[in-house]
Amino acid sequence: MNDDRTSCSLLVPYNRAAYNAQDSADRSSDACHGLQPTPMPPSPPLIICFGDSLTAGFQTATPQNPTGRETPYGDFLQERLGGWAMVRVSGICGELTGEMVLRFRQDVLAHNPAYVIILGGTNDLGWNAHPQEVMRNLVKLYEQALAASATPILVTVPSIRVEDTGDSPDARDWIAGHLARRHQLNGLIADYASRKGLPLIDLFAATADPATQQLAAVYSNDGLHLTTAGYRLLADLIYEQVFASASPSGTSRPALIS
CATH class of the missing domain: 4.10.910 (30s ribosomal protein s13; domain 2)
Known part of the structure; x- marks a missing residue:
């Protein structure tokens, strides 16, 4: 990777x-x-989007986007929220969840956010880390946010897409193994959210091709990162599932998922 x-x-x-x-x-x-x-x-309440390249909004250069301009989902979320909240993005490409833990206090908690949207683990899985090891790091982030009276918003990792594998059994096994690890990690994230009553955004389900379970081409042009449409979709999901019911005239927090 x-x-x-x-x-x-x-x-x-x-x-x-x-x-x-x-x-x-x-x-x-x-x-x-x-x-x-x-x-x-x-x-206004502060919302920090925290993670790796999927948070930074990285895109592979294409004829439509020749410079590979970053389009963070946090920018689109700010558009949806208007002046009700302040959104800031803290994303580093290639970052592993262990590195995210090391900078979480300085880059997030020191700024007293009301909400922290946490998306991490894709790079760990790309380096064949075990899902339970990745989850241990994510739990550290979730627990530190809760201890600081911030609401963590959990996001599942998206799928991947591999083109032109042909009929190679090895290629099919490789893809199946990566998808299985993603499903396992996302299951752990979903279970934690359910037990703690925290908001969960299922980015995997929203961006995967139902037939193949791989990352749909409309949402990714390189099989790993999202397109502008993909980042905008993530912002829309967060807004509609977490913030849409919040009063625009107050700063009270939306109800947590029970």
Whole structure:
């Protein structure tokens, strides 16, 4: 599996603490001049999209996208949410879940998010890591988010697609093995979400060809990363399944899945 981590950028998350500190300073200045502070609306909840190249929005260059421009699903989610929430993207290409654990506190928890959308494990599986080993790292992320009073939104890993395998038994066995590991990992993710009452976005089911269980061509042009349509679909799923019912005039959290 190619390590493409140099092709993606890491975006700096929104700093809620700095926002609140500036707001407090402004209020103090008004008080010193005998002005009655005007009640300020609460700051919008922060949503951090956290993961690897599928979070960074990496795309393989095509005639339609010759520069391979990144299209993070977080950008599309921000469009759907409008001003109700702030969305920030923290994705590094080629990253393994163990590396995600190492940077989670600094890149996510330090910014006090209300929600963290966690998508990881594709690269681990590409390096033949066991699904239970990957899940142990993901659970660390989920538990750290919960301990920090943030709601983790769990996302299953998508499928893969391999073209022109012919009738080779070895190729069929290779594909079957990779799909089986994805199904196993996604089953563990779904079970955790069910037990903890957390939101689950089944990206695998939404983007797989029902006939082959491989990643549908409309959602991926390289068999691993998503197209713009795929990233937009993920944003739509998150919005519709988690945030659509939230009041646009308040910051109360949507109800968790029971």
